[in-house]
Amino acid sequence: MSALLEISGLCVSHARGTQRFLALEQVGFALEAGEVLAVVGESGSGKSTLLASIPRLFADPESRIEAGSIRLAGRELAGLPEDQLRALRGSSIGLVFQDAQAALNPVLRVGMQVTEGLSAHAADALALLARVGLPEPARAAAAYPHQLSGGMRQRALLALALARRPKLLLADEPTSALDPVLGREILALLCGAAEREGMGLVLVTHEIGLALRHAQRVAVMYAGRIVEIASAAELARQPRHPYSAALLAADPARTRRGERFAAIPGSAPAAGEHRSGCAFAPRCARARERCTRERPLLESGCACFFPLEVRP
Ligand SMILES: Nc1ncnc2c1ncn2[C@@H]1O[C@H](COP(=O)(O)OP(=O)(O)O)[C@@H](O)[C@H]1O
Ligand code: SF4
Ligand SMILES: [Mg+2]
Incomplete structure (x- = not known):
């Protein structure tokens, strides 16, 4: 059986002035139905570009897929005409982004928006709103988005995405605007829903601790490439790529009290900065x-000539 989502050799460029640069280079991975893959990496590593390239919803219309393949349930999306892709967005591919305010329709009551998205088999809007943890679903359904708090809006957006029963849900830092406790609750909801509904979930976060807690597998990105991809358990136990190890060491949640926070020295290459060899070399x-x-x-899950040893 083929995977729900199969990406291979994906290269995506952004425009800057009259120039172009590759924001994604040779990105590839597969995702099974019901699986949660987290994508982590410092800001600018290409996480959002990767998510946007799947439904081809780039913020800048000048951005484009230069090479590679994106297959959803066996169907090639790269190069699919815009009208066919539009039909897939929101139905087969659900999107949850950071800014729920922008994603919800400001002039429609929340309940209406969820009902509009409901497929024939799905539960009703109120049940869905309750399931995403809205304490007073009837009140939330009757409200306009601006009448809800940020956390409530994010939950409503989640209900909206789930109502359409997508095969694949793409979530780009869905909780980074919320307080950490609420954020974790919503992530747990999302991942639970993925498993229950057999939906594939790609979850972008810059917090590796969250990724390890919620995902089955984690892809670590650096300068537009996946440098390591492994199960969350393996990565937590023994990162192999020096950048993954540095990210883990820099995670405040994993630093014991009294220990010093180990920031990664140096900075990631600027957009379009090209150098030969390994992009992480100056910081490694x-x-x-x-x-x-x-x-x-990337070979056997790690792109490094001198990976850290796997402990026996
Ligand atoms: N629309 C755009 N136009 C030009 N450059 C962009 C655009 N979007 C992102 N970039 C650049 O592409 C690189 C990857 O960005 P992004 O995918 O947003 O990374 P992340 O989500 O990991 O922070 C960064 O260098 C960023 O500055
Ligand atoms: S290839 Fe070399 S520079 Fe790059 S991460 Fe591995 S050891 Fe470091
Ligand atoms: Mg981003």
């Missing part, structure tokens, strides 16, 4: 001569 304590000469490719 393990870098050797080969790293500045040759580019490591």
Whole structure:
């Protein structure tokens, strides 16, 4: 059986002035139905570009897919005409982004918006609103988006996305605008729904701790590439790529009290900055001569010439 989502060799460029640069290079992974894949990495690593490229909803119409394949349930999306892709958005592909205010229709009551999205088999809007943890679903359904708090709006957006029963749900930092406790609750809801409904979920977060807690697998991105992809359990136990190890060490949630927060030295390359060899080399304590000469490719889940040893 083929995977729900299969991406391979994906290269995406953004325009900057009259120039173009590759924001994604040779990105590939597969996602099964019911599986949660988290995508982590510092800001600017290409996480949002990756999510936007799947339904081809780029913020800038100049952005484009240069190469590669995106297959959803066996159907190729890269190169699919815009009208066919539009039909898939919201039906087969659900989207939950950070800004619920912008995603909800401001002049329609929340309940109406959820009902509009309901497929024939789904539960009714009130039940869905209750399921995403809205304490007073009837009141929320009757409200306009601006009458709800940020957390309530985010839950309503979630209900809206789930009402359409997408095969694939794409969530880009869906909780980063919320307080951490509420954020974790909503992530747990999302991941629970994915498992229950057999929906694939790609969850972007810049917090590796959240990724490890909620996802089955984690893809670590750096400078437009996946540098490591592993099960959450493996990654937590033994990261192999030096960048994954640095991200884990820099996660405040994993730093014990009294220990110093280990920020990653240096900074990620600027957009379009091109260098030969491994993009992480200038910040990598393990870098050797080969790293500045040759580019490591993602092989057996890790793109590094000198990965950290796997503990027996
Ligand atoms: N619409 C755009 N036009 C030009 N550059 C962009 C655009 N969107 C993102 N970028 C650049 O592409 C790179 C990847 O950005 P993004 O995918 O937003 O990363 P992330 O979500 O991981 O923070 C960054 O260098 C960013 O500045
Ligand atoms: S390839 Fe070299 S520079 Fe890059 S992460 Fe591995 S050891 Fe570090
Ligand atoms: Mg982003």
